[in-house]
Amino acid sequence: MSNNQIRSKNLFRVIWQFYLEGFKNQKEWSRQVWLVILIKLFILFFVMKLFFFPNFLKSKYNNDQERSEYVIDQLTNPKNQ
Amino acid sequence: MVEHFDLSLVDWSRAQFALTALYHWIFVPLTLGLAFIIAIMETIYYKTGDSQWKKITKFWMTLFGINFAIGVATGIILEFEFGTNWSNYSWFVGDIFGAPLAVEGIMAFFMESTFIAVMFFGWNKVSKRFHLVSTWLVAIGSNLSGLWILVANGWMQNPIGMKFNPDTARNEMMNFWDILFSPTAVNKFLHTLSSSYTLAAVFVLGISAWYLLKKTNIAFAKKSIIIAAVFGLTSSLYTVLTGDNSAREIVRNQPMKFAAIEGLYDGSAGAGLVAFGVMTESPNGKHKNMKDFNFKIEIPNMLSYMAYLDGKAFVPGINDIINGFTDNDGIVHPSVNEKIAIGQKAIAALRTFKIAKKAGDLTLAEQAQKDLEANFKYFGYGYFNDPYDTVPPISMSFYSFHTMVGLGMWFILLFILSLVYIYKNQIATKKWFLRAAIWSIPLAYIASECGWIVAEMGRQPWVIQDLMPTLTAVSNIDAISVKITFFLFLFVFTGLLIAELKIMLKQIKNGPNHGGK
Numbered sequence: 001m002s003n004n005q006i007r008s009k010n011l012f013r014v015i016w017q018f019y020l021e022g023f024k025n026q027k028e029w030s031r032q033v034w035l036v037i038l039i040k041l042f043i044l045f046f047v048m049k050l051f052f053f054p055n056f057l058k059s060k061y062n063n064d065q066e067r068s069e070y071v072i073d074q075l076t077n078p079k080n081q
Numbered sequence: 082m083v084e085h086f087d088l089s090l091v092d093w094s095r096a097q098f099a100l101t102a103l104y105h106w107i108f109v110p111l112t113l114g115l116a117f118i119i120a121i122m123e124t125i126y127y128k129t130g131d132s133q134w135k136k137i138t139k140f141w142m143t144l145f146g147i148n149f150a151i152g153v154a155t156g157i158i159l160e161f162e163f164g165t166n167w168s169n170y171s172w173f174v175g176d177i178f179g180a181p182l183a184v185e186g187i188m189a190f191f192m193e194s195t196f197i198a199v200m201f202f203g204w205n206k207v208s209k210r211f212h213l214v215s216t217w218l219v220a221i222g223s224n225l226s227g228l229w230i231l232v233a234n235g236w237m238q239n240p241i242g243m244k245f246n247p248d249t250a251r252n253e254m255m256n257f258w259d260i261l262f263s264p265t266a267v268n269k270f271l272h273t274l275s276s277s278y279t280l281a282a283v284f285v286l287g288i289s290a291w292y293l294l295k296k297t298n299i300a301f302a303k304k305s306i307i308i309a310a311v312f313g314l315t316s317s318l319y320t321v322l323t324g325d326n327s328a329r330e331i332v333r334n335q336p337m338k339f340a341a342i343e344g345l346y347d348g349s350a351g352a353g354l355v356a357f358g359v360m361t362e363s364p365n366g367k368h369k370n371m372k373d374f375n376f377k378i379e380i381p382n383m384l385s386y387m388a389y390l391d392g393k394a395f396v397p398g399i400n401d402i403i404n405g406f407t408d409n410d411g412i413v414h415p416s417v418n419e420k421i422a423i424g425q426k427a428i429a430a431l432r433t434f435k436i437a438k439k440a441g442d443l444t445l446a447e448q449a450q451k452d453l454e455a456n457f458k459y460f461g462y463g464y465f466n467d468p469y470d471t472v473p474p475i476s477m478s479f480y481s482f483h484t485m486v487g488l489g490m491w492f493i494l495l496f497i498l499s500l501v502y503i504y505k506n507q508i509a510t511k512k513w514f515l516r517a518a519i520w521s522i523p524l525a526y527i528a529s530e531c532g533w534i535v536a537e538m539g540r541q542p543w544v545i546q547d548l549m550p551t552l553t554a555v556s557n558i559d560a561i562s563v564k565i566t567f568f569l570f571l572f573v574f575t576g577l578l579i580a581e582l583k584i585m586l587k588q589i590k591n592g593p594n595h596g597g598k
Contacts, residue, residue: 019198022201032584036150036151036581037151037153037154040155040577044154044161049161052565053566056166057172068172071169077432
């Protein structure tokens with residue numbers, strides 16, 4: 001193993017230890033906040049995004065040409081809204 | 082054409098976007114401002130080595146962390162809404178909105194996420210200098226994230242540096258620098274940032290005042306007040322300056338918004354600024370958005386001076402803009418009826434272009450493209466029949482603007498009084514002032530939210546000024562699904578806000594000597 005490889009491996013280890021110790025020694029407020037973040041991200045990505053917020057144009061049309069035709073139709077013939 | 086749109090869908094989509102944006106904005110300004118206050122405090126600790134400043138820095142850093150963590154990702158919801166509720170808009174803006182937001186995402190991730198870990202986990206593990214640099218980088222990074230969002234918003238208020246491609250129905254960026262350095266974007270960025278610093282300073286001042294009232298952590302509170310008052314006074318004075326610049330920019334690019342926030346119906350030379358006014362529900366019979374003044378106090382010539390730095394300059398009112406006017410530079414602005422006719426030509430040209438392209442008639446397509454380009458400036462007006470449909474809600478714009486400005490003036494007085502009482506060593510005994518400082522915290526949030534209401538309600542009915550009305554920007558989806566998600570967001574965000582307040586209040590009660598349990 002070259003000196004550079006050893007150095008980068010050590011650096012990775014130092015960074016890993018830094019984060020690990022940081023998370024281990026968190027204060028009470030920090031743990032509470034992480035819990036709130038995890039709940040929030042779950043609701044956002046696994047409930048709202050999945051069930052309520054599909055990308056309208058991507059879910060209805062297969063390619064950009066179809067999407068642009070649809071939008072032009074919406075803009076030029078608003079009675080189709 | 083207005084009659085062709087599902088206005089219930091438009092209204093609920095707008096309500097949902099407003100709700101999520103206003104909730105998101107509860108967390109953002111404190112992050113932007115408190116980051117710099119902490120960096121200043123830590124710099125003093127670094128320079129003096131005084132452990133009291135380390136304790137002060139760590140306490141405010143705890144509150145920063147709580148606010149940052151609860152607020153993080155609330156903005157993502159707005160992006161969900163773009164894709165689902167505002168697909169016409171998202172498509173139409175093309176890469177102009179996407180590019181700044183992508184830069185923002187990368188910047189936020191690398192700068193904030195990396196250095197925020199050093200900020201919180203790095204005490205006694207990295208050198209004092211490296212820790213300080215990380216704290217400053219978090220402050221700078223979070224503020225630069227805001228830049229890209231505000232550049233995108235600035236483009237919506239003043240669309241420049243792009244060309245509309247009729248083949249794809251998208252606006253394509255022609256000059257990135259024009260968009261980045263547009264006067265609208267620059268003023269918006271500086272005004273939003275400086276007002277956020279003011280909010281953060283009021284926050285620090287108010288909480289420190291609470292400690293003084295409780296006769297606890299006196300030295301900590303006084304030192305925090307000095308930083309907050311100096312930072313807050315500087316920021317709030319700069320907010321006045323950037324607001325003043327914004328006014329001159331708005332009167333040129335969005336004269337209807339300028340007239341609406343002042344409730345100015347008939348323009349005049351030497352127009353007065355309404356210092357205080359009450360609007361009546363009885364409209365003048367022209368449109369539901371039009372409200373008359375029941376009572377008002379004016380400062381003579383001030384509005385003209387604000388708009389053109391000339392107390393005798395002509396400021397156009399709503400009726401002038403509707404009927405057409407000549408501005409102070411001699412530029413003739415067509416009436417809204419004329420703009421409607423031009424917009425209808427642009428829409429018809431786009432329709433013809435598409436039909437001709439499909440039919441393979443390239444000569445007709447080329448002519449239609451030329452017609453579209455010649456009339457594109459007022460494309461969005463083609464969707465309206467009644468000129469008064471282009472008037473924003475007057476009373477909401479007027480009250481939001483005047484509330485924001487009035488509270489801004491109060492904050493300047495608050496910071497000046499703080500410094501005077503600190504200098505005279507009387508601050509701990511001025512109970513009325515300490516109570517006022519505490520109550521100013523919610524007022525700072527109200528002022529900040531009012532700023533966004535002015536910016537976004539004042540520019541109605543446009544989602545992109547003159548090019549795309551809000552009613553054409555929405556997706557053709559069921560209004561019921563928008564209603565359901567509106568209440569879902571209301572429930573989730575309120576829960577998050579309560580959680581933040583509970584965690585934060587507990588830390589405030591614990592105080593700086595508790596070591597941030």
